[in-house]
Amino acid sequence: MAKLNIPPVTAVMSGLCILATLLSYVFPYILFDYAFVPFLAFIEPWRFLTGAFLHGGLMHIGFNVMSLIILGAELEPALRSWRFAILYLASAIGGNGAVYAWALWTNEWNVAAVGASGAIFGLFGALVVLTRAVRADPRGIIGVLVINAIVAFTAPQISWQAHLGGFLTGLILTGIWWTLYRRRQKSSRSGW
16 A cells, blocks of 8 residues: 655645634634634635635535645645645635625625635646646546536535635646746756
């Protein structure tokens, strides 16, 4: 049996998600105090990030941590740990930013969002950019994205806005990094 190698930032983010979720079971007020709620977002801006570490049930945390470990095992070594951490956190904020933007558009302010899905979809966005950049076969990642998009858009409890916001954040951020890397590579033969 092969040993599961979990990179450091992936392990820390997974551990924080598990810890925050377990604490919310012991102290239920944590969910109310730290979940992302659009009408509280600018009064309590930490919610843009803290809501991404809380989860609404065992299946929710299970799927997100499993996805994080699988994607992190591939992406963190490729991006380097510091860049992976920025990508993860920025995508979490981008996901909740999309929930906020949707509230602005629809005037639906009294909703709550929890979960690492925005950050996870940011990792998917990064994987799409890197798969395209190295001209790898994108069918596997596209298949997984389509399945997740169908689930996100058809299940009423899932915030498709957070998924989309995180995905776009990861796509844009990694696209910028890849462009800068290619420019640097053309001017000198330095590493990623």
